[in-house]
Amino acid sequence: MxxxxxxxxxxxxxxxxxxxxxxxxxxxxxxxxxxxxxxxxxxxxxxxxxxxxxxxxxxxxxxxxxxxxxxxxxxxxxPAPHQVAAELWSSVAGQPPGSNRSLLRHAGITLGATLAGFAIGSLAGILLAVGIVHNRAMDLSVMPWAIISQTIPIVALAPMIVVVLNSVGVQGLLPKAVISAYLSFFPVAVGMVKGLRTPDPMQIDLMRTWNASRAQIFWLLRLPASVPYLFASLKVAVAAALVGTIVGELPIQRGGLGARMLAGSYYGQTTQIWAALVMAAVLAAALVWFMGFLERRTLRAMGVPA
Amino acid sequence: MRATATTLPERDSPVIAAKDVSLVFGTADGPVQALRDVTLSVGAGEFVSFIGPSGCGKTTFLRCVAALETPTSGTLTVNGMDPDAARRARAYGYVFQAAGLYPWRTIEGNVRLPLEIMNYPKAEQAERVARVLEMVELSGFARKYPWQLSGGMQQRASIARALAFDAPILLMDEPFGALDEIVRDRLNEELLRLWARTGKTTLFVTHSIPEAVYLSTRIVVMSPRPGRITDIIESPLPRERPLEIRDTPEFLAIAHRVREGLRAGHVEV
Structure with a gap:
């Protein structure tokens, strides 16, 4: 220690x-x-x-x-650290949790959208990877688009996603979650493609000698072999999801740490910006730590030496 | 070429029958003839070793039997079927040079894997796993993970895995190639005992002359470019073979003939 x-x-x-x-x-x-x-x-x-x-x-x-x-x-x-700390304390502990001035409330809003976006993004990333590994057409066609999608600045894309979704009547948490998923699917897809392809030709041959079906090869060999890669990319993805949510909160302005930061910059409240920033960092650290915790638990259950 | 398989005695309904089997790989540097006119027949319960330098096609032939490769010409039958039908009928267990155990499964989980794939009932899975683990003397290690076992023990587990579903044929591709001499001797002894007990038709690929002579009822000597059979040696050794048999004149005579065969193959190149 x-x-x-x-x-x-x-x-x-x-x-x-x-x-x-x-x-x-x-x-x-x-x-x-x-x-x-x-x-x-x-x-x-x-x-x-x-x-x-x-x-x-x-x-x-x-x-x-x-x-x-x-x-x-x-x-x-x-602002000096102690000023940020004071602001953090007063906006966390000095406000009723439901109040619009409570940083806890904003952190909660951000956390909800982050988790939703992370769930959507990871699921999409895993499904994409499964498709890429099993289908040659997808292997050749999907990855370039996935890479291009990540070269578009999310700050430019976020307002458009909000506007488009709003015009079809989707509001609230979902537009932010979509932006967050947009950032988080990519590391998961890349990591899972790598992970699902780790079994070497000998292991695939061995499966063939037992006349295993493609589904059996997937569930019994490829998927378990990809677990370490999955967790490595989930840690990246959950942090990216948080960034995505905060970016999404800038144009939406219905609460959340992103909205709080933008409001702070409108009114010259640098201390408020910094407090929201620190809160976002704490949130990210907690999320990544939690993923690491899940990783350790899962790998231990899979017999990896501690 | 000193001897061809045509001089072999005819066997009734051979387990493995190869006639003029050739295989050409298309590579970036042009076609490579991995096997040329391999003719061989293996009867039930035989232990046949394939020995030769790298690139002589011994592994390729084993992979053809296992339907992991397809010959470009010639006929090959396994259990009277074409190799792919035999594979689908789960006619053989295959042991690779690397144990290839799944690190996330315990030893018994690894041995159980083919049984799960083949949908054996749960109770029978457990019964079979216990039986083959006992055969390879790993009963006490059922709950261990592969990393907790030595290389030799891991390879024994992989043999147990190949035996678990009781296929009549055992294909082994340099299973002890990565192990040290002492462990190898012990495993050779155990393998002979296992073979005597199960009576499985065994095809065994190796680099080692003593290993081939010690284990086999018949030794197939191969040479490279193109991969072909240069000699087939029937072993006069008794089935009961203590390790000391390796110092007897009979043993040394066979080893000498194998070495000669290997050298002849090289001179031709």
Missing amino acids: REKVLPVLTVVLGILALWYLAAIPMNVREALTAAERAGAVVEGGSATERQQLPALRLVLLNPALALEGAWTQDRPRL
């Missing part, structure tokens, strides 16, 4: 230190403006002249003022 905690802690502390440092030049202009307004003497000329100077130069000219105002502003360019 200790071997694990120490390196992780070191990295976290390093990131926090960098973050606090970066907040000084990032927030120096607003800090100096506020200090000037409060009557302090600011080096570097008037407000307009200061616009021409690089942020680091301003910090060096006014070290005390820059430090004083770096981590305490109401609307900083880069």
Whole structure:
């Protein structure tokens, strides 16, 4: 346990230190403006002249003022970690869970759409892979399209999916789930094609000597052989599904972490954006961890040495 | 070519009958003749070894018998049927060089696999698995996973798997090729005992002269480019063979003849 905690802690502390440092030049202009307004003497000329100077130069000219105002502003360019933590706490614990201001509520909305999209996407990916492995025409025709589908920027595609689905009367969770599935089917399809093809010719020959049917070869050999590949791609897919959902929430604006981030950027609430971002990261970590947990359980049941 | 199969005594209703079997593979570098005019007949209960250098077609011939390859000319029958019909009738068990056990199945699960595929009733599956595991002395390891077993034990499990559905023919393609000499000796001894007990017609591909001589009632010497039979040697050794038989003059004489046959095949190239 200790071997694990120490390196992780070191990295976290390093990131926090960098973050606090970066907040000084990032927030120096607003800090100096506020200090000037409060009557302090600011080096570097008037407000307009200061616009021409690089942020680091301003910090060096006014070290005390820059430090004083770096981590305490109401609307900083880069909020300090403790400000994000405070915002996170107040929007999680300080709000009734049903409230529109509750980050928990938004996280729940995002989680629901993510899970739905992940389920649709993984299922589609598995079915595609089964088709590709068993059908030569699909093998030659489907993969190029699947690859092309992933080269289209999802941010450009998401609003169109929303509009098209809306025009046929599909609203709510489903459009977001579709966007999320669009991102998550691909890793699953690629991983499963690889996994279903792992059995070597000898193992297929062995099945032939027993006169096994194609269905038996699939269920008894190909599918179990693909399980490690399936879980590796599910971990990628679940993270991609979360990204897809958040992107989908930008144009829809009916709650969710994506909506929260966009609202924050409309109103200059950087702390709110960062809080939503941290929440999204926590969610992603939890989802990936859960997939890893399922993987360990499944592989242990399949006799893989722990 | 020193001897052709035409000099063989005629056998009544051979289990495996090959007449002028040839097989040409089309490769990127042009056609490769893997087998030329292989004529051989194997009677019930025989133990026939195929020996020769790489590329002599010994494995290819075994795969033809198993209907994993199809000869381009000649006739080949297995149990009186064409090989593919015999395969569909599950006439043989095949043992590859690699044990090829499924890592996600226990030893008994692996041995049970062909029985599941062939839809044996559950109770009979269990009874057969127990019986063949006992035959290869792996009864205590039924619940272990393959990675928990040594290479030799894994290969024994794969032999048990080939025996589980009691096919009359056993095809073995260098089953002990990847094992060390000591393990190999023990498995050879066990295989002989197994063969005596089950009476299965066995075709056995090997690189090893002592192994071929020790195990077989008949040794087929093959040579490459094109793959063909250069000699067929009837073994005068008794069926009961302790490992020490390998030091007897009879044994050494056969081994010598096999070596000569292999050398003759090489000179022709």
